[in-house]
Amino acid sequence: MAADAGAATMAAMIRSAALDALRTRETARYRERHPRSAALAAASAPHWLYGLPLHWMRDWPLPHPLFVQRAQGAELVCADGHRLADFCLGDTAAMYGHAPPAVARAVAAQAAAGFSAMLPGEALAEVGALLAQVFGLPRWQLALSASDANRFALRWARAVTGRPRVLVFDGCYHGTVDDTLVDLRADAGGRRRTVARASLLGQVHDPAASTVAVPFNDLVAVEQALAGGDIACVLTEPALTNCGLVPPAPGFIEGVQALARAHGSLLVLDETHTLSSGHGGWARVQGLVPDLLVVGKAVAGGVPCAVYGFGEDLAQRMEHARAAAPAGHSGIGTTLAGGLLALAALRAMLAEVMTPAAHERMSQGAERLQAGLQAVITDAGLPWSVTRLGARMELQFRAAAPRDAGEARAAMDDALAAALHLAWLNRGVLVTPFHDMLLVSPQTTDEDIAAVPAALRSVLGELLA
Numbered sequence: 525m526a527a528d529a530g531a532a533t534m535a536a537m538i539r540s541a542a543l544d545a546l547r548t549r550e551t552a553r554y555r556e557r558h559p560r561s562a563a564l565a566a567a568s569a570p571h572w573l574y575g576l577p578l579h580w581m582r583d584w585p586l587p588h589p590l591f592v593q594r595a596q597g598a599e600l601v602c603a604d605g606h607r608l609a610d611f612c613l614g615d616t617a618a619m620y621g622h623a624p625p626a627v628a629r630a631v632a633a634q635a636a637a638g639f640s641a642m643l644p645g646e647a648l649a650e651v652g653a654l655l656a657q658v659f660g661l662p663r664w665q666l667a668l669s670a671s672d673a674n675r676f677a678l679r680w681a682r683a684v685t686g687r688p689r690v691l692v693f694d695g696c697y698h699g700t701v702d703d704t705l706v707d708l709r710a711d712a713g714g715r716r717r718t719v720a721r722a723s724l725l726g727q728v729h730d731p732a733a734s735t736v737a738v739p740f741n742d743l744v745a746v747e748q749a750l751a752g753g754d755i756a757c758v759l760t761e762p763a764l765t766n767c768g769l770v771p772p773a774p775g776f777i778e779g780v781q782a783l784a785r786a787h788g789s790l791l792v793l794d795e796t797h798t799l800s801s802g803h804g805g806w807a808r809v810q811g812l813v814p815d816l817l818v819v820g821k822a823v824a825g826g827v828p829c830a831v832y833g834f835g836e837d838l839a840q841r842m843e844h845a846r847a848a849a850p851a852g853h854s855g856i857g858t859t860l861a862g863g864l865l866a867l868a869a870l871r872a873m874l875a876e877v878m879t880p881a882a883h884e885r886m887s888q889g890a891e892r893l894q895a896g897l898q899a900v901i902t903d904a905g906l907p908w909s910v911t912r913l914g915a916r917m918e919l920q921f922r923a924a925a926p927r928d929a930g931e932a933r934a935a936m937d938d939a940l941a942a943a944l945h946l947a948w949l950n951r952g953v954l955v956t957p958f959h960d961m962l963l964v965s966p967q968t969t970d971e972d973i974a975a976v977p978a979a980l981r982s983v984l985g986e987l988l989a
C-alpha cells in the first residue's frame with residue numbers, strides 16, 4: 525500500500541478490502557471463546573437495563589458483554605478464564621495496576637474499622653500533607669468521583685468570583701457535569717455557537733447561558749471569551765484526552781493561565797487522565813500551579829474518591845464566600861465523600877504506589893509501546909500516529925497529533941476502531957473502548973507490551989493483504 529495515500533483514502537481502502545470479513549471472523553471467534561460471558565449476559569438481561577449495571581457499557585464494541593472474574597496488576601481474567609493484558613486499566617482508574625497490594629491491605633484493614641462516619645478519620649492530617657507533597661498545593665477537599673470534584677470546583681469558582689459562566693474547550697469531557705456537556709457548532713452563517721451535546725438525555729437547560737466553548741490551542745478565542753468579564757473559570761485538561769489525544773501546543777496552557785489571571789478568572793485543571801504525565805501530574809511536571817486542581821479515578825487506586833486542591837489565597841476566598849452565604853446546603857459535598865475507606869486508600873496510594881519510580885517505569889514502558897506501534901504503522905505505510913503523554917497514548921488515524929477536537933474527530937473511524945479492538949481482545953490485549961487509548965501500568969510486562977504491536981501487525985496483515 526502506498527505510503528503517501530491520504531488518511532481517508534487509506535481507511536476507505538481498508539474498509540472495502542477486508543474490514544467486514546475481519547469483523548465477521550473476529551465476532552465468531554469471540555462468541556466461541558466466551559460462552560460463560562454470554563450466559564452471564566443472558567442471566568443479567570431480565571434484571572438490569574440493557575442487562576448491564578451502566579447503560580453505556582453496551583457501547584463496548586463487542587458482540588456481547590465481557591464479564592470479569594478478577595483484575596490484578598496489569599491483567600484481567602474474564603469469566604471464561606482467558607487472561608487479558610489490560611491496557612484499558614479501567615479507563616485510568618487502575619492506571620497504577622488493579623488492586624495495588626498496598627491499597628488492598630489498607631482497605632482490608634480499614635474495612636474492619638469502619639467505612640464512613642460523617643466525621644474525619646485520624647488519617648486526615650497525614651493524607652493532607654501527602655496531597656500537598658505530591659501535587660504541590662496546600663489545601664484540599666474530597667469528593668466521590670471526578671465528576672463531583674469538577675462540579676464542586678465550578679461551584680467554588682462561581683462563588684468566589686461572583687461570575688456566572690465557565691469556559692471549556694470543544695471536545696472536552698469532565699464527567700457528568702452539566703456545564704461541560706457542550707459542543708461547538710457552526711450555524712448556517714458559519715458562526716460558532718456553544719450548544720448542548722446532542723446525545724444528552726433529559727437536557728432542559730440551555731448550556732450557552734452558563735458555558736462558552738472554544739477550540740483547544742486557540743489563545744485568540746480564549747481571550748475573546750474572557751474579555752466579556754463574566755467567566756468564573758477556565759476548566760480544562762492540560763491535554764484533551766477524551767476525543768482522541770490532543771496535546772497542548774507549547775505554552776498554550778501557560779497562555780490560558782496568563783489570560784485567565786489578566787481577566788480575573790480562575791484556571792481549573794482537571795488532571796484525572798493527565799496524571800499519566802509523570803509524578804504529580806502534568807502541571808507538577810511543568811512547574812505550573814493552577815488555581816484549582818482536580819484528580820479522580822486513579823488517585824485512590826480505583827476506590828471511589830476524588831480530590832481537589834487549591835492555594836491559601838483561594839482557600840481564604842472560599843471561606844469568605846461560605847461565611848457570606850446564609851447557613852444551609854452549599855450544593856457541595858456528598859455523604860460518602862471523604863469516608864474512612866477512601867482516606868485509607870488515598871494514604872496507601874500517595875505514600876506507597878504513586879511514586880516517582882512507578883511513573884518512571886510506566887513512562888519507559890509506554891515509550892517502548894509507542895515505538896513498537898509506530899514501527900508497525902510505518903511498515904504498513906499507514907498515515908497514522910501514536911501520541912503519548914507519559915504512560916498514556918492514543919493511536920490516531922492521522923499522520924500527526926491533532927491540534928483541536930475538530931481535527932481529532934475528523935480522523936476517527938468507528939468501524940475500523942471497533943474491528944481493531946475486537947481483534948486485539950481475541951489476541952489477549954484489552955484496549956480502551958470509544959477511542960484507541962492504551963495505558964501502561966507499573967506492572968505491565970515487556971511481553972505484554974510486545975504483544976500489542978505484534979497483534980496489530982497480524983491484523984493489519986489480514987486487512988491490507
Ligand SMILES: Cc1ncc(COP(=O)(O)O)c(C=O)c1O
Nearest residue numbers: 669670671697698699794796797
Ligand atoms: C478528564 C476527566 N475528568 C473527569 C471524568 C469523570 O470521572 P468520573 O466518571 O469518575 O466521575 C472523566 C471521565 O472519564 C475524565 O476523563
